[in-house]
Amino acid sequence: MLEFRNVSFSYEKERPVISDLSFKIEEGETVGLIGANGAGKSTVMKLFLGLLMPDSGSILVDGKELTKEVLSDVRKALGFVLQDSDDQMFMPTVIDDMMFAPLNYGMSREEAEAKADEVLEKLGLTELKNRYNHRISGGEKRMAAIATILAMEPKVILMDEPTAALDPYNRRMVINTIKELPQTKVITSHDLDMIMDTCSRVILLSKGRVAADGPAEEILKDKDLLEANRMELPLRYYM
Amino acid sequence: MHMADALLAPAVAGVMYAASGVAAGHSVIKLKKDEDDKKLPVMAVTAALVFAGQMINFTIPGTGSSGHICGGMMLSALLGPQAGFLSMIVILLIQCLFFADGGLLALGANIWNMAFYGCFVGYYLIWRPIMRSKLFGEGAKGQRGRIILASILGCIITLQLGAFSVVLETTLSGITELPFGAFAALMLPIHLAIGLVEGIVTAVVLCFIYNARPDLIMDVDKSLIGSGKKSLKSVIAIVAVVALVIGGGLSLLASSNPDGLEWALFGNAEEGYAENMGLDEDDFGIASDAADKAESIQESTSFLPDYAFPDSDSPLGTTVSGIVGSAIVAGLAAVICLAGGFFRKKKA
Amino acid sequence: MNKLETALRDLSEMDRLNSIDSPVHRMSPLAKFLITIAYIAVTVSFDKYQLSNMLVMILYPAFMFSLSGIPVRTCFYKLRIVLPLVMAVGLFNPFLDRVPVMRIGSFVVTAGMISMVTLMLKGVFSLTASFLLVATTPMDCICAALRKLHVPSMLVTLLLLTYRYAGVLTEEASVMTDAYLLRAPGQKGVHISAWGSFLGQLLLRSMDRADDLYASMKLRGFSGEFAYAKDVKLSASDTVLMVLCIGAFILFRLVNIAGLLGSLFV
Numbered sequence: 066m067l068e069f070r071n072v073s074f075s076y077e078k079e080r081p082v083i084s085d086l087s088f089k090i091e092e093g094e095t096v097g098l099i100g101a102n103g104a105g106k107s108t109v110m111k112l113f114l115g116l117l118m119p120d121s122g123s124i125l126v127d128g129k130e131l132t133k134e135v136l137s138d139v140r141k142a143l144g145f146v147l148q149d150s151d152d153q154m155f156m157p158t159v160i161d162d163m164m165f166a167p168l169n170y171g172m173s174r175e176e177a178e179a180k181a182d183e184v185l186e187k188l189g190l191t192e193l194k195n196r197y198n199h200r201i202s203g204g205e206k207r208m209a210a211i212a213t214i215l216a217m218e219p220k221v222i223l224m225d226e227p228t229a230a231l232d233p234y235n236r237r238m239v240i241n242t243i244k245e246l247p248q249t250k251v252i253t254s255h256d257l258d259m260i261m262d263t264c265s266r267v268i269l270l271s272k273g274r275v276a277a278d279g280p281a282e283e284i285l286k287d288k289d290l291l292e293a294n295r296m297e298l299p300l301r302y303y304m
Numbered sequence: 305m306h307m308a309d310a311l312l313a314p315a316v317a318g319v320m321y322a323a324s325g326v327a328a329g330h331s332v333i334k335l336k337k338d339e340d341d342k343k344l345p346v347m348a349v350t351a352a353l354v355f356a357g358q359m360i361n362f363t364i365p366g367t368g369s370s371g372h373i374c375g376g377m378m379l380s381a382l383l384g385p386q387a388g389f390l391s392m393i394v395i396l397l398i399q400c401l402f403f404a405d406g407g408l409l410a411l412g413a414n415i416w417n418m419a420f421y422g423c424f425v426g427y428y429l430i431w432r433p434i435m436r437s438k439l440f441g442e443g444a445k446g447q448r449g450r451i452i453l454a455s456i457l458g459c460i461i462t463l464q465l466g467a468f469s470v471v472l473e474t475t476l477s478g479i480t481e482l483p484f485g486a487f488a489a490l491m492l493p494i495h496l497a498i499g500l501v502e503g504i505v506t507a508v509v510l511c512f513i514y515n516a517r518p519d520l521i522m523d524v525d526k527s528l529i530g531s532g533k534k535s536l537k538s539v540i541a542i543v544a545v546v547a548l549v550i551g552g553g554l555s556l557l558a559s560s561n562p563d564g565l566e567w568a569l570f571g572n573a574e575e576g577y578a579e580n581m582g583l584d585e586d587d588f589g590i591a592s593d594a595a596d597k598a599e600s601i602q603e604s605t606s607f608l609p610d611y612a613f614p615d616s617d618s619p620l621g622t623t624v625s626g627i628v629g630s631a632i633v634a635g636l637a638a639v640i641c642l643a644g645g646f647f648r649k650k651k652a
Numbered sequence: 653m654n655k656l657e658t659a660l661r662d663l664s665e666m667d668r669l670n671s672i673d674s675p676v677h678r679m680s681p682l683a684k685f686l687i688t689i690a691y692i693a694v695t696v697s698f699d700k701y702q703l704s705n706m707l708v709m710i711l712y713p714a715f716m717f718s719l720s721g722i723p724v725r726t727c728f729y730k731l732r733i734v735l736p737l738v739m740a741v742g743l744f745n746p747f748l749d750r751v752p753v754m755r756i757g758s759f760v761v762t763a764g765m766i767s768m769v770t771l772m773l774k775g776v777f778s779l780t781a782s783f784l785l786v787a788t789t790p791m792d793c794i795c796a797a798l799r800k801l802h803v804p805s806m807l808v809t810l811l812l813l814t815y816r817y818a819g820v821l822t823e824e825a826s827v828m829t830d831a832y833l834l835r836a837p838g839q840k841g842v843h844i845s846a847w848g849s850f851l852g853q854l855l856l857r858s859m860d861r862a863d864d865l866y867a868s869m870k871l872r873g874f875s876g877e878f879a880y881a882k883d884v885k886l887s888a889s890d891t892v893l894m895v896l897c898i899g900a901f902i903l904f905r906l907v908n909i910a911g912l913l914g915s916l917f918v
Contacts, residue, residue: 116867156880
């Protein structure tokens, strides 16, 4: 579904952020992308989304190579949940935001609204529908941001720190929501407990390379590996 | 400098709406032609930032007052004139709707006075020519010098134009009995001081941006990016020098008279400003220190020597209005204090 | 509390007023917008001595206040911003225009006094009218009305986005100001040594935000045009009401209602 083939990328010459990175994510998988600050997680996300173009190598989304020409096609299949929901929810109300993508992709007003209603209902957020984005709480905003992405019916969902700055209740709500989504998902986070709860597989990045790739239970239990890469065991393994 | 609805006659307001509308139409067409769809979010966020930034107090050393940023110049330096103009319109509209700064009917005039001059005049006649010139030499150092000069000069000139337009529009609307010359002599010096301070703040902020992200600033030589970084302290030193050169004796004057309006009204004749005021003790029926000062200026008054006040020889009129006048002078003094702060703080 | 925080409070106060339910709130935003513009235009068009003629214009805001349940107090709080400028200009009139027009005891009222009061009332009236519009109409509805009036969609979209982020960035700037002042006791504002970096840092961070915002739009199929959920319709009753209101304003302008009323009793 998603594939990196020998991808290299740098913002400034001589200082590669991603070097010769290769990995493959199958349809239906939920993959946690972890690594210390500056390991290249965000860059990988931006490369998938075509917000950055690789210096060398190729990126495949749904079997198609990512190029400028196919970008809008590819993006239709990708949903990206930003870390700061304020950046994502730029429309006045929640419903405006949810209809934004469907309308842009040619759905009629009625269809788009029906779609939005359906998603809100599924996530139990119906009461948020006509609320103003600048008047809802942080937790509600995060859930609404996920809803806006679901309304565009993506095949793959990419999430950047979906549980950052949430209280325990809202964090749990987001985790449960993620677990129920059938799509292929890539989640970057420093919240390894959340990764543990939601992901079957983990890719550990370090200095722009894959340091480890395997089942979540294996990697997230490996104290030495995590500490070598400036991370700690998830709390539950501290017993 | 936000004008209220009450200060404008509908005809003047309409003309200003039309003028601003033409400039806005031009901007929209130009930006559509550019087909840069990234511009919109950048404009929105920058406009929101300038909106918030206008509420930050920058204390002026040596005085008790504070300065603010000059929205128009900063926006056109960051976004270009057309995008800057539209962003400024939006800021003014939000201020007018939510903070009662200006008014719906006066919006056209306010856009013209603050956004048009700041963005179009400020950019095409000041920013771009200076930035593309060879002033201060080649290299990043010269570039920085040009940013400082253009910011300060731009803010001062565009604010003067704006203040002059306020006077013109109010007078044309027949709202005030205050004669054109006196009103202008009141508004322009204050805005000279305000423009100077705003220019300095704008210059320092743009220099900071130039050091960190030179690509964000219009008309800088991109090949110089990353060369010759300078500490902000030395930038401030340069800004201070440039400001002194531009402001000349004026900056000294302004700093010793923090309350610009008061100074403009009752300032000393030696500086040659108050003589343009056209204030006259006899005609006003005011007995005060200020009027005494004004009287000494009267001899050289040029604006209104023959201005005949209606009914000025009616004895009753003089005494009664003397009483009322005194009471109102007290009120006037209070309002002048308020208005001084108002001008300082509320200018875009 | 810093100035930014006051602005945030003002904004959320408006949100609260917007959420009241009343006949005025339910009116078409387009009708409200046009009525407001007409009201202000008619109000300021009164001659500077037509104080008594103009007083009748107070009926509209009075009517709207009572109908909408918006507290008058909130509105008058806003007057503090607009009145100083109007007064500064108007206060010269009594000095410069001293034709006596009437006498109350030994007190002579001059034309200049009349024109000063007229000017101030114009300021109060027009401010009140636009306050009533904003207090009863959420921003996205005002924008929908603007679109209906063929304001270019780029400008309307920019307005909505800026309004959305004005709150976010004002909050950021407010937090930064607090953080600054907590480490700089006794200072009233930002010291000259931090002038550039204070706003500059905020600006750089905002540019990153703009990048994210753009990404978020782009990834959801944005291609230059925005589509909105809200649309404005002008119902028959709204149209009738609008015509009645504007007609009444014009009548008030042409006929001296107060004078007529007065002549009934004198």
